[in-house]
Amino acid sequence: MDLLGFARGPALKVALVVFCLGVVWRILGFGLLRIRRDWNRPRASMLKYLFGGALTVATRSIPHPEFIARTGPGEALGYSYHLGLFAVVLLFTPHILFLRSLFGLRWPGLPSGVITVISVLTLTLFLAVLFRRVTNPVMRMLSNFDDYFSWFITMVVLVTGLATTAHVGARYETLLALHILSVDVLLIWFPFGKLMHAFYIFPSRAINGALLARKGAAS
Amino acid sequence: MTQDNDALTVGQMLLKHGISRRGFIQYCTAVASSLALPPWMGPAMAEQLRSGPRPSVVYLSFQECTGCLESLTRSFSPTIENLIFNTISLDYNDTLMAASGEAAEAARNKAMQDNFGKYVLVVDGSVPTDAGGGYCMAGGRSAVDILREAAKGAAAIVCVGTCSAFGGIPFADPNPTGAWPVSAIVGDKPIINVSGCPPIPEVITGTLLQFVSTGRVPDLDEHRRPKVFFGNSIHDRCYRRPFYDQGKFAKSFDDEGARNGWCLYELGCKGPTTYNACATLKWNGGTSFPIESGHGCLGCSEPGFWDKGSFYSALSSAAWGKAGESTPLRVLEVGAGAAAVGAALGLAAAGSARLRQHRSEQQTDDETTGG
Numbered sequence: 001m002d003l004l005g006f007a008r009g010p011a012l013k014v015a016l017v018v019f020c021l022g023v024v025w026r027i028l029g030f031g032l033l034r035i036r037r038d039w040n041r042p043r044a045s046m047l048k049y050l051f052g053g054a055l056t057v058a059t060r061s062i063p064h065p066e067f068i069a070r071t072g073p074g075e076a077l078g079y080s081y082h083l084g085l086f087a088v089v090l091l092f093t094p095h096i097l098f099l100r101s102l103f104g105l106r107w108p109g110l111p112s113g114v115i116t117v118i119s120v121l122t123l124t125l126f127l128a129v130l131f132r133r134v135t136n137p138v139m140r141m142l143s144n145f146d147d148y149f150s151w152f153i154t155m156v157v158l159v160t161g162l163a164t165t166a167h168v169g170a171r172y173e174t175l176l177a178l179h180i181l182s183v184d185v186l187l188i189w190f191p192f193g194k195l196m197h198a199f200y201i202f203p204s205r206a207i208n209g210a211l212l213a214r215k216g217a218a219s
Numbered sequence: 220m221t222q223d224n225d226a227l228t229v230g231q232m233l234l235k236h237g238i239s240r241r242g243f244i245q246y247c248t249a250v251a252s253s254l255a256l257p258p259w260m261g262p263a264m265a266e267q268l269r270s271g272p273r274p275s276v277v278y279l280s281f282q283e284c285t286g287c288l289e290s291l292t293r294s295f296s297p298t299i300e301n302l303i304f305n306t307i308s309l310d311y312n313d314t315l316m317a318a319s320g321e322a323a324e325a326a327r328n329k330a331m332q333d334n335f336g337k338y339v340l341v342v343d344g345s346v347p348t349d350a351g352g353g354y355c356m357a358g359g360r361s362a363v364d365i366l367r368e369a370a371k372g373a374a375a376i377v378c379v380g381t382c383s384a385f386g387g388i389p390f391a392d393p394n395p396t397g398a399w400p401v402s403a404i405v406g407d408k409p410i411i412n413v414s415g416c417p418p419i420p421e422v423i424t425g426t427l428l429q430f431v432s433t434g435r436v437p438d439l440d441e442h443r444r445p446k447v448f449f450g451n452s453i454h455d456r457c458y459r460r461p462f463y464d465q466g467k468f469a470k471s472f473d474d475e476g477a478r479n480g481w482c483l484y485e486l487g488c489k490g491p492t493t494y495n496a497c498a499t500l501k502w503n504g505g506t507s508f509p510i511e512s513g514h515g516c517l518g519c520s521e522p523g524f525w526d527k528g529s530f531y532s533a534l535s536s537a538a539w540g541k542a543g544e545s546t547p548l549r550v551l552e553v554g555a556g557a558a559a560v561g562a563a564l565g566l567a568a569a570g571s572a573r574l575r576q577h578r579s580e581q582q583t584d585d586e587t588t589g590g
Contacts, residue, residue, distance in 0.1 A: 004492070005527065009538040013553065020557035021564070028565025034576045093466055094535035097485060101536035104547035111466035172452055173492040176534070 004173045007180035015184035016102075022191025027199055035211070043216030056209020057202050077128060084122030085154075088115055088161070112165065119162050126155055146193045153189055156182045230269030232305055243269065250297060250428055256447075264432035268306060274431040275330050275338035277369060278312035281362040282355045282389045282398055283344025287380035287417040288314055294420035295504040302424050307431055310338070313357070324358050331372050339430060340373035340408075342366065342401050345382040345389040349397030366404055375409040375436060376401060379423055381519055384412035385442070391525035402443070409436045412443045414495075416519035421500050422448045440494065442522060448500075453490035453516050456498035459483065477513060487531035488515030495520040 001009070044052065063072045089095055093109035100106045109115075130151055133139045160179035163169050170178075189195065227235070233243050247268065248261025256264075280288065292299050292315075303309040309316075310330030311323065318326055330338060344362075347354035352361025370376060378401050381387040389398035402410050413426050426445050429437050437445040454460060462468070462482040469476035469483055482488070490498075493516050497508040510516055515531075518524045528538050539546045 002523065005538060008536070012537050013539065016550070017553060017557040020554045021561035024558045024561030025564040025568065028562055029568035029572070032566070032569030032573070034573050036576075036580070093468060093485070094533065097533035098535045098537060101532065101546055102539070102550050109466055112464050113466070115466075167452075167455065171492075171494075172454065176492070 002173070002177075004177040004180070007177040007184065011181060011184045015187035019187040019190055022188075023196070023199060026191050026196055030200070031203070035207075038211075038214065040215070042214050044213050049210050049213050052213020053206040053208075053210030056212070057205045060205050060209075074132065077125060077132070081122050081125035081129060084118050084125060087118050088122060088158070091115065116162070116165060119158060119165075123155075123158050123162065126151070126158065149189065150193045150195050153182065153186045154195075157186055227273075228269065228271055229273050229306060232273070233269070236305070238305075240265075240269070246297075247432070250425070250432075256429070260433070264428075267434065268432050273306060273308040275334040276307045276309050276341060276427070276431075277327060277330055277338055277373075278309060278315075278341040278343065279362075279365060279369060280313060281342065281344035281366070281383070282347050282396065283380060283382050283387075285314060285343075287343045287382075287415075287423070288312070290415075290417035290420045291379070291423050292420075293503065294424040296421055297424050297428060299420075299424070302428065306428060307339075310334075321358075327369075331369060335372040337374050338372065339427065340369050340376045341379055341427070342376060342383040343379045345386050345398040345400060346404050347389065347396035347398045348404075349395075354396040354398075363404060366401065370405040370408055373408055375411060375430060376405060377426060377430065378402070378410060378412045378414075380418055381414045381416045381521075381524065384414040384444075385522040387416060388525050391523075410443050411436060411439065411445060414442070414444060414449075414520040416517075416524070418520070419448075419496055419500050419502060422496055444494070444520075448496045449494045449520070451494065451496075451499075453493045453495060453498050453510070454488075457490055457510055458498070459510060472513065483510060483513075483515040485533050486515050487529060487533060489518030489521075489524075489527075489530070489534060490516040491534055493518040493521055 042049070063075050087110070090099075090107075091110045092115045093112065096106055096109050110118075133143055133147065133151075157179065160175060160182050164172065164175040164179045167175070169175065186195070190198075230240070230243075238246075244262050244265040247265035248258070251258070251261040251264055278288075294302070297306065303315075308330075311327035313319075313323060316323055316326070344355075346352075346362050346366055348363055352363040355362040357365060378384040382389060382398075383401050386394075386398055386400045386403075389396055390400065402412075411426060411430065413423050415422070422445075425448065426437065429445070429447075437447060440446050440449055442449075454463070457463075459480060459482045462480070463484055467476060467479075467481040468485040469479075469481045470485060471477065472486065477483075484491075488510065490510065497516070498510070501508045501511070517530050518527065521527075528536070537546065537550075539549050
């Protein structure tokens, strides 16, 4: 078996198994934790309580008007590279074919040239994100191996993908194998690192919002 | 086959046929150009070929379909008749030669003795080793014996076709005859692989001509194939490549995209991972090649091409399960199994954490109430 066969065969299987197992494990292990009993009298009805949760998901997804000058650029950066990643992952025809081979679904893609431009922009934004993380004292203090490795592995996927499309650096089959192997590593790392924010981000905002609403705080 | 002319040098042979020295140099320059050799190689090739006798070539066929030889006989530049009458002395090929039986075997033995250490051994077909090599016998001897004997006196071995180069179809799973490529049997001789199922005729003749005229093995890639012919992927030289870059793909063999000549990547074309000269030299004297005829590349010049999944699955597809299995269904089964194990682990983790939480809260309550 050659490297490409290994990457998209046994390695991909192991990666997907670890991904499914890990994601369900982490979601249930986290989601079924007991919320500490609050003996205070609720300041809001159950309906407002739930509404507060949903509202917080929305309000925390946009910059707060009062702090927009300070947080806006960071949020714009975050949104931009996430949108770039979505476009590259979901709208590049070879990726659609890959996903179709796994799940049987298909949808239209964008021209490869457009995807290449988006990839390069996303890559640039990724570098900007790292620069921000290492130059901002607060963010640097909050960051640990998890943050840097999650950034690194996502970056490797992007770089190997671009190299594969452009046929730069090695033969196509080697580049494609390295690209798929990097995706395999990302899938294995995903449930155990901060990449799990993809699953946690909205539920955690909703729970926080609901708990705050119970105490009568504005969302 | 050409006993009467054996004593003559190639130059003398050509003069006998009325071909001038100048004409021969022009021919060699054209051949050197087609092989992407530097311009000075033309006259050097001509001199080398003109001054010596025609190099002896022994062509052995083992576990194969004769497609490679069929291909070779359709070479346009140089033509097969030009090659075997004017440039090389094809002393043994059991399909093309007039002799048969013991006479043919005697011709081979004589050529191998007379040219020991100098002849070029061309092998076509894989070498079966199971059942004592009994799956492929000629003259009462197994292919593996014949190959070992012939390889001893060869200056180099040219493996024509994917079967002799990489095992090909006989080598494919489950390989019932225990077939192997030549490189697995012979380890002490220079081997040049001219892979393809079959190889492009001009690639076979060009490689042979380059070796006999320069006396050295050409630059080879990691699969021992001449870089001059196997240095680029089909995809890189494909006339449909711009459509790949534009994201225009044929979705079926008879849709509008196919009629417009769009890229066949979605239909399983293996051009990006296949290294060969199909897109440049083409076939039948430069008429066309498979992709130009509307079908994706099968990747026939690559090792293990028969076992690399469906010819009609896109290269970026995942390789799951066996042929005929529904991959999405298999993914669902495996994913559901993994999720079930994950759920068990998650429930156990949550249960354990809740127990710890409960004890911690109880302890805090006790401390608060002074209990």
